[in-house]
Amino acid sequence: MLCGMAEKKSDRTRASILAAARERFGADGYERATIRAIAADASIDPAMVMRYYGSKEKLFAAAAEFDVRLPDLRDVPREQAGEVLVRHLVERWEEDDTLRVLLRTAVTNEAAAERMRQVFIGQLTPAFERAAMDEPAVRAGLIATQALGFALCRYILAFEPIVGLSTDDAVAWLGPTITRYLTSPVPSVP
Amino acid sequence: MLCGMAEKKSDRTRASILAAARERFGADGYERATIRAIAADASIDPAMVMRYYGSKEKLFAAAAEFDVRLPDLRDVPREQAGEVLVRHLVERWEEDDTLRVLLRTAVTNEAAAERMRQVFIGQLTPAFERAAMDEPAVRAGLIATQALGFALCRYILAFEPIVGLSTDDAVAWLGPTITRYLTSPVPSVP
């Protein structure tokens, strides 16, 4: 078999290591997710993990690679922007566990926290800037508080009333909040 | 010195251990906060920590002892309830680092997560029940998402736009959200 092909053997194990890493990091956090456990999940020797990714930190960096893939908010009217954004975020959260990895680890790992800042401030702020909003950074931050708080309570802390919400329920509750953070004039504090 | 007095020597070191533990747990999370580091902060031998608290888990349990001390919401009109609650929570957060300890650790430590559930669902829900609200658990959960998300972004992840908010700013922005979660009729999802 001539190996210009994409399907090399090593690529498969590389990928299975990454999958196992994501699961473990997401379930246990950075410190408690051990290389040995990840290797066991991938049915492989711990040394292989080092061979392929160099170190635990680099493996984590690979596992936490992420892009929010924001929808273009200029297409939707301001009053629906909140609901569109919430639905996008919740669905994104549900389909991809990378965000859960990031959330679990960002609390104790500075590199993960930095990436979180990049994603939620660094990607949201310019998007709002393009939509010609005032105070785009503050609005991005506020939306991050509600979105991350929801994810924290739903996926990490498992608050029953929040876990029990359907996607539609969540959108119906959170949508207006996000809309207000997007559209409300900056409150003047006396 | 007759030792019926309250000021025994051991009580002081006990307290200094607890203070150091709170700081370390709050700054580093459960796993990275080592007994040795806590002991060093308290200028004491690691063995003393075990002598006084038995184990790391018990020390953590002592350090995470906490009560929200909710204000009585029956006194305030519904329209201001959100602002009152937010102001109370933010101030509580600012004055006492126990909540930060809890937040940092709850993400990886199941015992801390359980306590978080007790505090935010177990204490908030019955308070709303007493105030004769419908769906008290869901409302408690939603308020928890916004409150915890705010704390996460402000104290743990250090999102600059959120760190920069004054207490009054925070109340002005979050107050209406909490009020809506308290008062809005349950959205009907088709």
Place this chain on the structure above:
DNA sequence: GAGGAAAGTCAACAAGTGTTGGCATATGCT
């Protein structure tokens, strides 16, 4: 002051961590 408990120190253990180098195996090319 003598006796005894309380408070603190020291060194060590057993277990688990990330990480490394050497050695076997298999795989693909000529």
Place this chain on the structure above:
DNA sequence: AGCATATGCCAACACTTGTTGACTTTCCTC
């Protein structure tokens, strides 16, 4: 075939962790 390279496993390392037991010092009571 035979060689070279990629892939994988094993055993060990250096280190840190929570935890323990024996020893010394300090302090209070008699």
